[in-house]
Amino acid sequence: MKTQTSATNRDADSTPRVQLVDVPEDRAGQRLDNFLSGRLKGVPKSLIYRICRTGEVRVNGGRVKPDYRLNAGDKVRVPPVRVAERGPAEAPSDNQVGRVEASIIHEDREFLVIDKPAGVASHGGSGVSFGAIELMRAARPRDTLELAHRLDRDTSGVLVLTRKRSALTALQAAIREGRVEKRYMALIEGNLPKARLMVDAPLRKSVLQGGERMVRVDPEGKESRSHFSEVERYAGASLVEVALETGRTHQIRVHAQHLGHPLAGDEKYGDRAFNKAMREHGLKRLFLHAARFEFEIGERSYSFSAPLPPELAAVIDTLQQRRTSTPR
Structure with a gap:
């Protein structure tokens, strides 16, 4: 992945700096907010939405919404983001993880599917510490799990997660089409x-x-x-x-x-x-x-x-x- 920064001597100075990131081919079709979550580890979704809304994040020089689908070769401006120093991140309880893990209805090399309980958000953010994706990642720490789509918090039922990037892009393309x-x-x-x-x-x-x-x-x-x-x-x-x-x-x-x-x-x-x-x-x-x-x-x-x-x-x-x- 090609990354350019607005200043040199990054290793000598840990201060966050603006980055211009070229979107690789395997990220084509990914939502901007999810792309940013992968780069800005530990940054809450609420902050990601805010920096998109205020125009601090730009794609190819222009403003876009958090649900913008990226194309290979897009240039994403990633602003410096500071996260307050905190102790170790809070982990979900065993009961939370166990409830979602018990809802698995299918898994293979590409997909993991759950029968999401009502009251569990698809992902964390907006006052929700842990959604289904975070809880499943806690249950399966060795997997690379991503949400293929979403369900409202109050809606129960089939929620598909992917275990491979190729499966995610293929299913998202099928949804769009x-x-x-x-x-x-x-x-x-x-x-x-x-x-x-x-x-x-x-x-x-x-x-x-x-x-x-x-x-x-x-x-x-x-x-x-x-x-x-x-x-x-x-x-x-x-x-x-x-x-x-x-x-x-x-x-x-x-x-x-x-x-x-x-x-x-x-x-x-x-x-x-x-x-x-x-x-x-x-x-x-x-x-x-x-x-x-x-x-x-x-x-x-x-x-x-x-x-x-x-x-x-x-x-x-x-x-x-x-x-x-x-x-x-």
Whole structure:
């Protein structure tokens, strides 16, 4: 990797300096924030996002967002970053590591797949010390693990990690090109007007004054498509399967709200009265579960699935006891 610095005598002076880093071929397609995390060891993600937002990080001389996908040969300006002197980094507890390690549903030479529990973030940052990736790295310190995609903290289900750089770039290319099938199970308010329907509504992210991230349907947003299919209907609610063509932040939650059928347990985009009714059926979390993740790389096909976790299956059991009609 070619690295240039803004001053000489680096070995004689440990003061951090600006670096201009050429992106090697094996990092093509990697997100800028992840690239920076690899170079700025120990620097929290919140600081990485800040130096991107303020323009201290630049790619080919211009400002880019943290989710920018790098190209081979891009020149990344990495600013000097100081991290306050601290004692040894806090390690996750054995219980935290054990919980995520127990969720492994598949592993081979290229992939490690977990059934991520709800409440566990995909990665650390924004007040979260350890996400699934950090916990799995603690469990498998000899592996070179990377997140291939993300799930919201409150969403459970299939989360794919890679063990080789070649696997990561191949899967990320498949995701960008729409060659990955992702299906979720969700409980929504009411019943869909049709057994199957597609929502084609562009989504736009915004940050409120207090720092809360919100997503809304907006003609100026990014194209977003979700396919809803009714699985079973109950009194005042329906279990649906949602297939995604795109993978925008909070896509299923906002598209369900846009339909007028918000997700059960959704404190951000949901309906308060519906959420209260579902709590009476035992629901204590967002009812959204990543049930299946399928893709092909070369001549090999992969299909990973995870059943509804017990706490969601129990809610369905109580609703079935009061079901008023059968599935279509």
